[in-house]
């Protein structure tokens with residue numbers, strides 16, 4: 001779904017962040033860099049695919065790339081409405097014939 005990231009990965013990152021907060025609260029700051037490195041590694045795994053409209057190339061949103069980056073195509077609301085209108089008009093044209 002557009003705009004949603006891999007929830008498992010997101011949850012793992014949240015867990016590590018909670019761990020970092022916990023260690024800081026305990027005053028175990030010497031352990032924090034290890035967990036920050038771990039968190040950064042997880043964050044680097046988040047990949048985003050950009051979704052653009054196939055018709056007008058407008059940026060529609062982003063979605064979880066699940067390990068790959070790139071561009072995906074969809075259709076924006078305006079083009080969707082326009083296409084629907086065209087189709088409706090086409091129906092009317094046939095009626096006129």
Ligand SMILES: [Zn+2]
Nearest residue numbers: 053056076079
């Ligand atoms: Zn469009």
